[in-house]
Structure formats: structure tokens, C-alpha cells
């Protein structure tokens with residue numbers, strides 16, 4: 001049986017899991033899809049003949065923490081079981097030109113963990129599907145979503161066919177040089193960047209505290225505080241809440257983040273840098289670069305802490321109309337042209353845990 005595990009913020013990885021399951025079923029083979037966020041009691045019981053699939057979005061050139069925790073906690077192989085790893089990436093289409101996403105260390109880390117646990121990694125494939133990262137750019141238009149989906153789906157069909165014939169497909173390794181080159185960015189995002197994004201979400205006065213975001217959050221990162229959603233550091237920025245809010249009330253507070261960052265930079269330039277200048281840098285080769293890297297890391301961590309404190313002030317402040325308007329009107333996601341993204345519903349495999 002193919003046990004096709006997936007984590008999905010907005011539906012892309014879930015569609016991939018369902019395509020894989022459907023391909024297995026079309027050849028008369030058993031397959032089930034299992035949501036990593038809600039796997040159920042028997043999901044991790046792996047039999048000697050089971051094949052394992054993992055589909056998950058790429059977040060910050062890596063798999064998101066929920067997927068990594070799941071993979072690292074996976075039981076040892078019963079019988080060198082075959083594993084297929086699929087990372088969905090954010091692709092965009094500009095003037096007909098398709099720009100693929102970047103995997104970073106997502107595939108490599110997962111493959112390494114499975115190999116250590118005695119599995120045979122027989123499939124490694126990035127899947128370019130429409131980018132859902134609407135904190136950074138507006139959601140794609142329907143025509144682009146359709147075009148990117150058609151391509152992605154046909155690639156998965158071919159990938160599944162090769163695996164079902166007993167072969168291997170390690171296409172992800174073609175990107176190895178570029179993936180290794182951006183590995184430091186994956187590290188930076190994992191340890192610092194993702195916390196920064198977690199504190200950029202607010203809800204506008206359109207929010208009626210229906211609790212849909214709280215219920216839908218796959219990592220239970222949102223709670224209602226004073227009748228408004230509050231995002232904790234558990235948030236993985238999967239974009240489900242922003243994209244699914246029925247009132248379109250959830251925004252990325254771009255203005256707030258920029259204001260905090262600018263004030264922080266001004267403070268560093270006026271006060272902290274002159275003080276730091278007096279600390280001597282040793283005369284070793286490369287010491288200058290090491291000092292720059294250490295300074296950048298410390299500054300980024302302090303900025304995340306400053307953002308955290310500012311968010312604690314902003315959240316209750318949103319009760320005042322003037323603060324709410326200021327935060328919302330300086331948020332790009334508030335404007336009508338900034339589309340939301342939701343993966344199209346595709347062929348249904350046998351859904352186990354929804």
C-alpha cells in the first residue's frame with residue numbers, strides 16, 4: 001500500500017498527494033492520503049510491503065518545521081521500504097514566462113533522514129505549482145494557475161508511472177548545485193526569518209471573530225485574544241488563514257513591519273554602531289567577515305525580539321480605530337488587486353483523515 005503523507009497550507013501539496021494516490025489506484029494498487037497535521041493513530045504503522053510518500057510545500061528553501069518533525073520522528077523501515085519525496089515549490093508566470101521555485105535543502109534533508117532510518121529513497125521530485133506566498137506578492141490569476149497546474153499534474157503522472165514500473169526518479173538531484181548554494185538562506189529562514197513572518201499578521205475590523213482561522217490552522221498557532229486572532233510563534237506562515245478567511249479580514253501588516261524595521265535601523269545607526277566600533281576585531285584571516293556575519297545574526301535576532309514586543313503593543317492597539325486603519329491601509333494585502341490564492345480542487349484520491 002502507498003501511504004502518501006502530506007502537509008499543505010493552501011492545497012497544492014494535498015493535490016500532489018491525491019494525484020499520486022490516484023495513479024496507484026488506477027493500476028489497481030492500494031493507496032491512501034494522510035494529513036501530517038492530523039495523521040490518526042495507525043498512520044505511522046509501516047508494514048514490510050508499504051511504500052511511503054511525502055508531499056509538502058517548500059518554506060524558506062526547506063520543508064516547514066511540521067514536516068521536518070514528522071520525518072525525523074518517522075519509525076525505522078520495516079523492510080527497506082521505498083520512499084518518494086515531493087516538495088511543491090512556488091512558481092509564477094510573468095508575460096507567459098514560467099519562473100520555477102527553489103527547493104534549497106528540503107529534498108536533501110528529508111532524503112538523508114529516511115536513508116538513516118533504513119528506507120530506500122527511490123523518488124525525489126520538486127513540483128512547481130502556483131506560489132501561495134501572498135505576503136510577498138499578489139495571488140496568481142486563474143489563467144496562470146491553470147497553466148502551471150496542467151504542467152505540474154502531467155509531470156507527476158510521468159513520475160508516478162516510472163515509480164509504479166519499479167524504477168527510480170531522482171530528478172531533484174539535478175538542482176543540487178543551486179540548492180547547496182542557497183543552503184545558508186535555508187538556515188537563516190529556519191532560525192530567524194520564519195519568526196519574523198509569524199508576527200506580520202493582523203485582522204482588520206472586518207473580522208467578526210468567527211474562529212475559522214483558529215479552527216483551520218494546521219499547527220494551532222492562532223488564538224482569539226480580545227475577540228481578535230493573535231498569531232503566536234508556532235505560526236509557520238503557511239498562508240491558509242490569510243487565503244481562507246471568509247471576510248478577507250486577515251492582512252500582512254507591511255506598513256507595521258517596515259516602520260519597526262526602519263526605527264530599528266535608525267537606532268542601530270545612531271546609537272549601537274558607534275558603540276560597537278570600539279570593540280576591536282582580531283587580526284586573523286577572515287576575522288572581518290566573521291565579525292560581519294556575527295553582527296548580522298545578532299542584529300536579526302534582536303530585530304525579531306523588537307518585532308515581537310511591538311506586535312504585543314499593536315495587537316491590543318487594533319481596538320482603536322485610528323491604529324487599525326493605519327495598520328490596514330498600509331498593508332498591501334488589504335487592496336482589492338492583491339488576490340488571495342487557493343489551490344484548485346483536483347481529482348480526489350481516497351482521503352483518509354479529512
Ligand SMILES: Cc1cc2nc3c(=O)[nH]c(=O)nc-3n(C[C@H](O)[C@H](O)[C@H](O)COP(=O)(O)O)c2cc1C
Pocket residue numbers: 007008009010011012013014056057058059060061062088089090091100101102103104129130131132133134197236237238239343
Ligand atoms: C512562508 C513561505 C515560504 C515559501 N518559500 C518558498 C521557497 O523557499 N521556495 C519555493 O519554491 N517556494 C516557496 N514558497 C511557495 C510554496 O512552497 C508553494 O506555493 C507551495 O506549492 C504551497 O503549497 P501548499 O498549497 O500545499 O501550502 C513559500 C511559501 C510560503 C508561504
